[in-house]
Amino acid sequence: MGVTIIGVGNMGGAMAANLLAQGWAVQVCDMDSAKAADLEKKGALALAVPAQAAINSVAFIVCVVDTAQTDEVLFGAQGLARMLQSGHTVMLCPTISPQDVESFAARLAALGVHTVDAPMSGGPVRARDGTMSLMVACAAAVYAQQAALLQALSDKLFHISETPGDGARTKLVNNLLAGINLVGAAEVLAMAVRLGLDPGRTLDVIEQSSGQSWIGSDRMHRALAGDYAPRAHVTLLEKDTRLAVEAARAAGFEGPLGARASQVFAEAHKAGLAGLDDAAIFRYLASR
Structure with a gap:
């Protein structure tokens, strides 16, 4: 066929x-x-x-x-x-x-x-x-x-x-959560570094504990290896989370996390990381 x-x-x-x-x-x-x-x-x-x-x-x-x-x-x-x-x-x-x-x-x-x-x-x-x-x-x-x-x-x-249209709505819901999870994973590993912890060992703990997420594990392993070759550019989740927040607002819903996660992707773009893999959110947050 x-x-x-x-x-x-x-x-x-x-x-x-x-x-x-x-x-x-x-x-x-x-x-x-x-x-x-x-x-x-x-x-x-x-x-x-x-x-x-x-x-x-x-x-x-x-x-x-x-x-x-x-x-x-x-x-x-x-x-x-x-x-x-x-x-x-x-x-x-x-x-x-x-x-x-x-x-x-x-x-x-x-x-x-x-x-x-x-x-x-x-x-x-x-x-x-x-x-x-x-x-x-x-x-x-x-x-x-x-x-x-x-x-x-x-x-x-x-x-x-x-x-x-309902497929698109479902995808935006999923990708907003993916964006929130990725920003969260990058934030806590950047925090771990600042606290003097080994980020690799910390990620090992997270992966076997309540903080685990698929996208967090996938992207943070790349980040800790310094591997920012683009599989999914920063601009993709920047676009997807923006569209998700816009769809939520059009439906009369405002959550506490989605808009802030979307803003982080936009900030990373402005910081010159747009062409890198979205694992670069870790680099952006660790440099703050």
Whole structure:
């Protein structure tokens, strides 16, 4: 079966590699042609522009960064809309606002095209081995139609609702907690250093105690090793936590932690850490 993936960075590239390993025919497209060329070596077919996608793809997966890129991929001069036909399915994987997902879904529905709102979580390693989480919102019939692809992408599928936009809402809730947990882990290890404790030994204790979190362990091991090569840039959780806080406020909810965690990511960006892995939050807090 064939599938097209537009945007093959860390997550999209890992998804493509996973599908190729399972025998899927995969077409890929990225503004960085080198990323698509790397996947060609694994058996993918590289496209110059999204509009070149094969009309018989099972689904067209959009895995770019933000709303502007999604709009360009779908409705730009060389976007997918030029070749999409009634009955096709577009899967939206970026973390964007629920309102933007709803808008894209409405514009695609006007073409007779189905939308699968499917933000993901877990990082490139889990995307590559098919164990990332997929938060799916789409009509039940579309979910059933795309079951083989969804199951190939993830063994942690959550059919949130039949309403595109609800996947995005769930992802923002999750990522706000991820941001809070990451800032918290970085804060306490920076505190441990200031108290004269061994941060590695302190992290060992936390990982076996009530303070443990997956993202805290994952990122703080990198931070303590001085490894800030970007898997997930600071700007990603900066964007996601900002969108989450905006969604909460639009719904009339104001929590005590989310806005402050979001502010820390914005501060780290301004401090010149935007291009580093988000483990660099530790570097930022330790330097204060």
